[in-house]
Amino acid sequence: MMATARDERTKPLAAALAVALLLGLCRGDVVQFIFGDSLSDVGNNQYLTKSLARAATPWYGIDFGTGMPNGRFCNGRTVADIVGDKMGLPRPPAFLDPSLDADTIFRSGVNYASGGGGILNETSSLFIQRFSLYKQIELFQGTQAFMRQKLGKAAADKFFGHAYYVVAMGANDFINNYLLPVYSDSWTYNGDTFVRHMVSTLESQLRLLHALGARRLTFFGLGPMGCIPLQRYLTSSGGCQESTNKLARSFNDQAGALVARLSSALPNATFRFGEAYDYFQDIIDRPYMYGFNNSRAPCCTLGRIRPTLTCTPLSTLCKDRSKYVFWDEYHPTDKANELIALETLRKLNITVTGVSNGPTAPPPS
Ligand SMILES: *[C@@H]1O[C@H](CO)[C@@H](O)[C@H](O)[C@H]1NC(C)=O
Numbered sequence: 123m124m125a126t127a128r129d130e131r132t133k134p135l136a137a138a139l140a141v142a143l144l145l146g147l148c149r150g151d152v153v154q155f156i157f158g159d160s161l162s163d164v165g166n167n168q169y170l171t172k173s174l175a176r177a178a179t180p181w182y183g184i185d186f187g188t189g190m191p192n193g194r195f196c197n198g199r200t201v202a203d204i205v206g207d208k209m210g211l212p213r214p215p216a217f218l219d220p221s222l223d224a225d226t227i228f229r230s231g232v233n234y235a236s237g238g239g240g241i242l243n244e245t246s247s248l249f250i251q252r253f254s255l256y257k258q259i260e261l262f263q264g265t266q267a268f269m270r271q272k273l274g275k276a277a278a279d280k281f282f283g284h285a286y287y288v289v290a291m292g293a294n295d296f297i298n299n300y301l302l303p304v305y306s307d308s309w310t311y312n313g314d315t316f317v318r319h320m321v322s323t324l325e326s327q328l329r330l331l332h333a334l335g336a337r338r339l340t341f342f343g344l345g346p347m348g349c350i351p352l353q354r355y356l357t358s359s360g361g362c363q364e365s366t367n368k369l370a371r372s373f374n375d376q377a378g379a380l381v382a383r384l385s386s387a388l389p390n391a392t393f394r395f396g397e398a399y400d401y402f403q404d405i406i407d408r409p410y411m412y413g414f415n416n417s418r419a420p421c422c423t424l425g426r427i428r429p430t431l432t433c434t435p436l437s438t439l440c441k442d443r444s445k446y447v448f449w450d451e452y453h454p455t456d457k458a459n460e461l462i463a464l465e466t467l468r469k470l471n472i473t474v475t476g477v478s479n480g481p482t483a484p485p486p487s
Pocket residue numbers: 243256257260
């Protein structure tokens with residue numbers, strides 16, 4: 123009885139959505155499905171209450187909306203927020219957002235990104251709770267089943283076939299796995315074999331997404347992760363960890379080649395590789411050229427207790443957040459994310475309108 127009542131209530135929505143799809147009324151309403159880690163998380167880990175990676179307290183979110191924590195590991199917007207905004211796409215809500223329903227998914231897509239998430243299942247196991255990429259794809263399959271039930275199979279398949287897919291992963295597989303001797307991967311592999319293990323796992327994951335209907339997909343490569351404040355702290359000179367940066371470049375080279383290969387091999391696939399590694403490195407090396415004043419220390423920090431604890435309610439904030447490249451020990455500021463997003467779009471040959479905040483100096487050629 124209850125099931126019947128529920129079916130009756132959902133029918134008008136399904137009918138309206140199906141009609142809209144048939145008439146092509148929603149052609150402009152292309153949505154995104156986002157898979158990633160803390161660089162793209164918009165709130166999933168807030169609901170994973172046992173996770174040790176959560177942006178649930180001040181001063182996270184201080185430059186976003188009301189200034190209260192919203193689950194982003196940043197003072198403001200993520201790179202994926204800004205890339206989507208510039209392309210005119212709605213911002214997808216977090217998968218675990220309790221208000222997520224069929225109508226919201228239809229209009230805005232879903233973001234499965236989770237702080238600590240990695241390409242490999244075993245990455246960040248010390249964080250207790252996080253969605254690895256395989257887990258995120260599993261959740262996406264649940265979303266697909268749900269939408270097929272609401273829209274019917276044909277309309278749902280069309281909806282998922284037209285969407286944009288973003289996958290932005292890999293940093294945790296190094297920072298919270300391979301580079302930490304408590305993880306068995308750190309003694310099972312060397313740098314080369316570990317990167318190959320990651321890229322072959324990524325290949326299965328991207329093929330799986332294609333098999334599930336993803337056609338337009340962008341994979342975001344890694345930045346110079348040896349220069350995050352946490353990594354600098356571990357060097358005696360306070361400089362970047364060059365060995366870590368080398369791993370990031372090696373991963374980017376192989377992941378970029380993989381994405382290009384899949385894009386030509388898989389039917390109807392437009393898979394692209396987006397990155398801004400060299401540009402980000404230049405921001406770090408010459409912050410003044412881009413309007414920054416500090417590319418070494420986090421803006422939000424507990425001072426002498428760093429780097430054990432990152433941004434907390436007891437931390438002090440830098441005077442001008444737009445002058446810092448890094449927000450906490452791991453994550454760039456809103457301002458740095460904006461420059462990285464614009465460069466990523468430029469390298470993808472995606473022209474955007476309304477761009478106002480370019481670097482004060484032209485990027486290196
Ligand atoms: C990774 O985890 C998924 C579940 O999220 C599971 O289906 C898969 O078999 C695991 N893969 C490996 C290699 O452990």
